[in-house]
Amino acid sequence: MDEQARIMQALGGVSLAGHSVQGGMGLQPPHGHDGTDDGRKQDIGDILHQIMTITDQSLDEAQAKNRKHGLNCHRMKPALFSVLCEIKEKTGLSIRGSQEEDPPDPQLMRLDNMLLAEGVSGPEKGGGSAAAAAAAAASGGASDNSIEHSDYRSKLTQIRQIYHTELEKYEQVGACNEFTTHVMNLLREQSRTRPISPKEIERMVGIIHRKFSSIQMQLKQSTCEAVMILRSRFLDARRKRRNFSKQATEILNEYFYSHLSNPYPSEEAKEELAKKCSITVSQVSNWFGNKRIRYKKNIGKFQEEANLYAAKTAVTAAHAVAAAVQNSQTNSPTTPNSGFQMKDEEFQLDSAESKNTLLTNMFTGSSGSFNLPNSGDMFLSMQSLNGDSYQGAQVGVNVQSQVDTLRHVISQTAGYSEALGGNTMYSPNGLNANGGWHDAMTPSSVISPTEGPGSVHSDTSN
DNA sequence: CGCAATGATTGTTA
DNA sequence: TAACAATCATTGCG
DSSP: OHHHHHHHHHHHHHHHHHSSSSHHHHSSOSOOOOHHHHHHHHHHHHHHHHHIIIIIIIIIIIIIIHHHHHHHOOHHHHHHHHHHHHHHHHHHHHHTTTOOOOOOOHHHHHHOOOOOOHSSSSSSSSHHHHHHHHHHHTTTOOOOOHHHHHHHHHHHHHHHHHHHHHHHHHHHIIHHHHHHHHHHHHHHHTTTTSSHHHHHHHHHHHHHHHHHHHHHHHHHHHEEEEEEEEHHHSOOOTTOHHHHHHOHHHHHHOOOOOTTTTTOHHHHHHHHHHHHHHHHHHHHHHHHHHHHHHHHHHHHHHHHHHHHHHHHHHHHHHHHHHHHHHOOOOOOOOOOOOOGGOTTSOOOOOHHHHHHHHHHHHHTOOOOOSOOOHHHHHHHHHHHHHHGTTTTTTSSSSHHHHHHHHHHHHHTTTOOOOOGGGGGOOTTTTTTTSBBBOOOOTTOOOSOOOOOOOOTTTOOOO
16 A cells, blocks of 8 residues: 555656656665666656656647537537536535525624623723723622733733634635635636536535634634633632731721621621722621631630720720710810820821730730630620629620720720729620520621710719 | 631531 | 531631
8 A cells, every 4th residue: 555655656746747757766676686677667667757748748738628628619518508507506405405594603692792791802902901801800709909810811812812813814804705716716617617507606605604604613612711711710719819908807807896796797787898898798798707607616716806806996986985075075184194095196097006906915914814715605604793784785795895895995094993804805795505696686787886885885884 | 838817619507 | 598617729927
């Protein structure tokens, strides 16, 4: 087989190249014998050469030309051709009729829509990236993680470019038309020698177009797949988890610990928190879900944090109260320990970090029991020890704890240091023995931790 | 690099 | 259907 192919190729080479010796040599044995043999071989090569020349050229150009000419000039030719065409048409139609219909193709439409939505097939640059950003935002991705977005966009642009360059090849202006005209020319050429009706040419063009559009569809499909993979890789929030900003965590924690008895923010509260933290509502829900479960699992671990945030809210509240007091009663100038004077610049929420730790130390320092891995029961019993100030603590414990903190802060500010018992415990007062929170006792409609402290609880601390 | 923290997802439950 | 519980996957720190 191999040998034969080589021979054929060699012969072809002879015919095409005219007088290539290669062909002759190809038939020779690998190693020539003697001079006498050589002459004979040469003759054979010549003969072969002549034969090939005759078949390929002489016959084609002379003989065939004559015949063709004869046929073309035959008076019956047009009639014969038309009849043949008609027959062909009929059989062709019956054969191809089934696959003739050209549906709108919902698949293609879907792909187009998808590509448009992903910003791949849309208008250039601006629109594309905007659409990509929109798609990214719509996919549930948190928000403005510019780094991964730019990464995503650059990858998307790559896909986009490949898609467009590929598409251009097959688009109307490109190879499709070129190929079509080529085929049409070929067919027209052939129509002189064999019966080809214009309709048939038309149909052929249709077939070509369909082929090209199917290629286009494949291109679109694979582009869609690429985009999908890209999206799943880059926009899967789980893969690209980002920690919330410190501020956001602060806000969430403040809410959590100031509503510790019932840490279930309402829908509105969630929305508000989401807005404040510039995260989504579902992220807020996630956060609270995680927080609740993790807090409950290991209360001891969170105790310090609880104290810190309780103190923080207390500071905030105290600030508000102090401001109110200062505004209403301009007397009572400087209290003995003016280090905790409620000055605006000193108790600015964010810059109060050192103050907060100070307060925390104040609270935690006096009793090491804060860091005990206590259970909810423990806290409840401790709470009961406090006596009257927690009597009937059925009302929103969150508010109460806050007020309580506030009271302590104020009393300390005023120089009273008697109240540092276990009652500054910022414990899951609402946590029942089962480890679950009580039923919502306070409507968690309050969003900011600076809820009016004075209006809630009236007790007699001093 | 190991590990704890943490945001998200998934499956279950009331 | 929201909350819970378990788990995954990533981040960030020592």
